[in-house]
Amino acid sequence: MLKYRLISAFVLIPVVIAALFLLPPGGFAIVTLVVCMLAAWEWGQLSGFTSRSQRIWLAVLFGLLLAVMLLLLPEYHHSVNQPIVEIALWASLGWWIAALLLVLFYPGSASFWRHSRTLRLIFGLLTIVPFFWGMLALRAWHYDVNHYSGSLWLLYVMILVWGADSGAYMFGKLFGKHKLAPKVSPGKTWQGFIGGLATAAVISWAYGLWANLEVTPSVLLICSVVAALASVLGDLTESMFKREAGIKDSGHLIPGHGGILDRIDSLTAAVPVFACLLLLVFRTI
Incomplete structure (x- = not known):
């Protein structure tokens, strides 16, 4: 199992980085x-859909929904100040606050x-659609000025989440006692x-020194810590479902890693x- 996990990681990481920095906005959106x-x-x-055909239709409908939303946005890669994008991001903030309550009061909340x-599909909609727009909104950061600014932001969030997850694993193995x-x-x-969280704070400080992210350290730290907290919640929420x-x-698409959702x-x-937080709360656009 470990061998497959390492092989998959060595293949996927370069692919992800290449997609971030080499694809144009349209290709990245696809x-x-x-x-x-x-x-x-x-x-x-x-x-609760066990039928393969039902799940295929669900994937197709999600794809059509996102494609239609994309087509409704003129010049979407030049500006994130679009109602569809803002509504999706605000909805995400509300959903993850609600998800926190579901996790805290589980199994009673279930x-x-x-x-x-229907409710579980709505939860999926609130999870996947804002994720899509969050990816595109960050990728569009100052795209007209520098095609790679948004790529640096997305790479930062990914490193932040992976680092926080690795830090949690190591600290948990060494010192973990209380569930x-x-x-x-x-x-x-x-x-x-x-x-x-401590690992995320260190990554925030170090990455801020390495990359010119054009954001004050205090704003970067706040956004980073909250994002790290949200990443834990995302993991717990999927575990709950x-x-x-x-x-x-969730699946078996990636050898040794499970599914895409995993x-x-x-x-x-x-x-x-x-x-x-970055684009709407602190308005660092």
């Missing part, structure tokens, strides 16, 4: 849309959505959680929350 369609395919299982496919959310994800501890669905992995669960929360 790739992100395909990733979101695959995520929607896997979310179908979390929503009583009102456990038997509703963070035993009813949702028994392996996570408070010590790992704090270690992950998988637990209810009775599955270990790899981007933290990013589905961190990316739109970070974009919302």
Whole structure:
């Protein structure tokens, strides 16, 4: 299993970096849309759709929805000040606050959505659609001035999330004693959680020194810490839905890593929350 995880990581990381820096906005949007369609395919299982045909239709409908939203945006890659983008990012902020409550009060909180496919589909919509627009909004950062500014931002968020996750794992292994959310994800501890946040803070400071991100250190730190918190919540939320669905992995697309959702669960929360804070709350556009 470890061998497959390492091989997949060595293949995927260069592909992700190449997509960030080499693809034009249109190509990047298409790739992100395909990733979101695959995520929607896997979310179908979390929503209770066991039929392959139903999940295919769900992925197609998600893809059509995102494609139509893209077509409604004139010059979408030049500006993120579009109602569709802003609504999606604000909705994400609201959804992850609600998701926090669902996780905190689980399994009691599951009583009102456990038997509703509609609600679980809405949760998926609120997870995947804002993630799509968060990716594109960050990629569009000052694109007219510097084609790579947005790529640096997205790379930063990804490194932040991966670093926080690695820090949490190491601190949890070394010092973990007190469970963070035993009813949702028994392996996570408070010590790992704090270690992950500390790692995120160090990454924020170091990356800010290396890359000219054109944001004050205080704003960067606030956005980074909240994004790191959101990444943990994204992981816990998917774990909660998988637990209810009775599955270990959302899929088997990536050898040794599970499904697409298993790899981007933290990013589905961190990316739109970070974009919302940076672009809409602090207005660093």
